[in-house]
Amino acid sequence: MQEINYQHQTIITRAIIKAAVLMSEFGAESILIEQTAQRLGSALGINSVEISLIPSAIVLTTLYNNQSVTTTRRVHHKPINMSIVCDIQKIVISIEKNKYGVDYLADSLKDIEPNYYNRWLVVLMVGLACASFSYLQGADWVAFFITFLASSVAMYVRQELAKRRFVLIITFGVTALVATLIASISQLNNISETPNIALASSVLLLAPGFAFINSFLDSLKGYLSMGWGRWLEGILLTIATSIGIILAMAILDMKGW
Numbered sequence: 001m002q003e004i005n006y007q008h009q010t011i012i013t014r015a016i017i018k019a020a021v022l023m024s025e026f027g028a029e030s031i032l033i034e035q036t037a038q039r040l041g042s043a044l045g046i047n048s049v050e051i052s053l054i055p056s057a058i059v060l061t062t063l064y065n066n067q068s069v070t071t072t073r074r075v076h077h078k079p080i081n082m083s084i085v086c087d088i089q090k091i092v093i094s095i096e097k098n099k100y101g102v103d104y105l106a107d108s109l110k111d112i113e114p115n116y117y118n119r120w121l122v123v124l125m126v127g128l129a130c131a132s133f134s135y136l137q138g139a140d141w142v143a144f145f146i147t148f149l150a151s152s153v154a155m156y157v158r159q160e161l162a163k164r165r166f167v168l169i170i171t172f173g174v175t176a177l178v179a180t181l182i183a184s185i186s187q188l189n190n191i192s193e194t195p196n197i198a199l200a201s202s203v204l205l206l207a208p209g210f211a212f213i214n215s216f217l218d219s220l221k222g223y224l225s226m227g228w229g230r231w232l233e234g235i236l237l238t239i240a241t242s243i244g245i246i247l248a249m250a251i252l253d254m255k256g257w
Contacts, residue, residue, distance in 0.1 A: 004045055004064050008102075013069045015105045016040045016049065017060040019088050021073045022109065024058060027080040029214055030223040036092055043095045044102055055229030077233075079162060080210050083115035119159055126205050127152030134201035143198040146186045150202035154179035158205070169240040172206050176244025179203045184252050206241045208234040
């Protein structure tokens, strides 16, 4: 294998940590991030890759003979998108099979784009999902359609806030406020016999399940700092949702569900 000088090792290190940061930003599990970085290092001729993960940053060191290169990158959390994680895995497999170099890795990472679903399809399906849950909980048809309307509009608001790069906590709070304001129609106007179910079901799109699942998996596999960070993120998003609901109830002078 060709000898790697310090400058080339630095380029390899920067490319590997870019892949690791992308995976972390879009919600990959910590052990997968570490394994991917190590596989890339091995495929590109590096002896060893050591990585340290915290919720806000990644520190990565590559070792080659007596050379050591360390770099740090900030992690900016973005909406969960597993298509990015899958694309990076495909790049790793391609490098391992075809013995591509670091230039291929760098160029491939530049070309990665999130694979978003059609936004209106997402709005429709989220509305149907929340409405279906309300029906399973015993909601009447009026509450079913009100839940569909409230959750669909709330999902549209969430998309718009995300597009404008609002902080997630603000996004969740405002979305919960909008969903509760619309769903309260069933209670304020007495047009449904199950208004409480509509109110509860309309905010289900804000359940931070992915954050809690990843926090549990990370903690179970020894990544305690990442586990605690993701768990706290889930708690903060839950609190933001609760504040939005309480604010809506205060505006409408509702005494409770």
